[in-house]
Amino acid sequence: MLNFTQISPHVWILPRHRDKNRVQPTVGMILAAEQTILIDTGNSLKLARQIQATLAAMGAPPVSRVVYTHHHWDHTFGACVYGVPAIAHRLSHQFLTQMRQENVGETFLRTKVERNPNLILDWTAEDWAEFEIVLPEITYEGRDCLDFGDVSLELVHVGGVHAADSTVIKVVEDGVMFLGDCYYPAPGYENPADQMLDMAMLANLLDDRYDTYIDGHNPPMQTSFVRRIVHSQALLARINESRST
Numbered sequence: 001m002l003n004f005t006q007i008s009p010h011v012w013i014l015p016r017h018r019d020k021n022r023v024q025p026t027v028g029m030i031l032a033a034e035q036t037i038l039i040d041t042g043n044s045l046k047l048a049r050q051i052q053a054t055l056a057a058m059g060a061p062p063v064s065r066v067v068y069t070h071h072h073w074d075h076t077f078g079a080c081v082y083g084v085p086a087i088a089h090r091l092s093h094q095f096l097t098q099m100r101q102e103n104v105g106e107t108f109l110r111t112k113v114e115r116n117p118n119l120i121l122d123w124t125a126e127d128w129a130e131f132e133i134v135l136p137e138i139t140y141e142g143r144d145c146l147d148f149g150d151v152s153l154e155l156v157h158v159g160g161v162h163a164a165d166s167t168v169i170k171v172v173e174d175g176v177m178f179l180g181d182c183y184y185p186a187p188g189y190e191n192p193a194d195q196m197l198d199m200a201m202l203a204n205l206l207d208d209r210y211d212t213y214i215d216g217h218n219p220p221m222q223t224s225f226v227r228r229i230v231h232s233q234a235l236l237a238r239i240n241e242s243r244s245t
């Protein structure tokens with residue numbers, strides 16, 4: 001059984017794994033009255049099966065949809081376990097289609113392990129035989145609202161350098177915002193200037209109606225914390241500017 005954390009009346013998460021070498025981002029679970037909606041899927045079939053089993057043991061309603069924050073493998077590769085439609089931005093559909101055409105899967109992750117032997121990936125030969133990239137059956141552009149009865153999700157396309165398809169998912173009734181990796185640097189960056197977090201994007205996302213912000217690879221953040229880091233970053237930028245003039 002996995003340890004889920006309850007964030008608000010409808011929102012639970014599987015927190016990201018502390019060991020970065022597991023590349024296991026946060027998975028969100030929205031428990032509506034009659035259905036469960038997942039935010040991202042788990043980074044392997046094994047983990048997705050464990051998520052499913054833990055939800056069943058909790059007595060959660062059946063999973064009806066998965067929503068992708070963006071197309072990266074660690075957020076989408078568990079999808080085929082659930083057998084339900086995926087929802088994502090139009091660009092996620094485009095990127096995942098490309099990944100499917102290029103057969104991104106086992107060889108791609110093997111190459112990652114060759115480059116970084118510390119990586120721990122939980123995939124068996126049977127899992128790879130079963131694996132397929134699940135394309136979003138439902139896509140949106142700009143902004144969309146999904147009504148699940150007692151809870152609704154607002155999807156907002158924010159893009160950014162990390163992934164052009166980044167979507168922020170707001171759990172409207174609960175004041176919880178899933179950020180995915182939207183304000184992170186570009187993956188596999190080479191230029192040190194590209195290692196900066198996009199604090200301007202994070203500042204723009206601050207909204208008084210939301211108390212909790214949950215990104216892919218950090219613990220959940222409260223609004224006061226986000227305000228603090230955004231302000232300290234703004235201050236740092238101002239100091240650097242006055243230094244260079």
Ligand SMILES: [Zn+2]
Nearest residue numbers: 070072163181
């Ligand atoms: Zn990512």
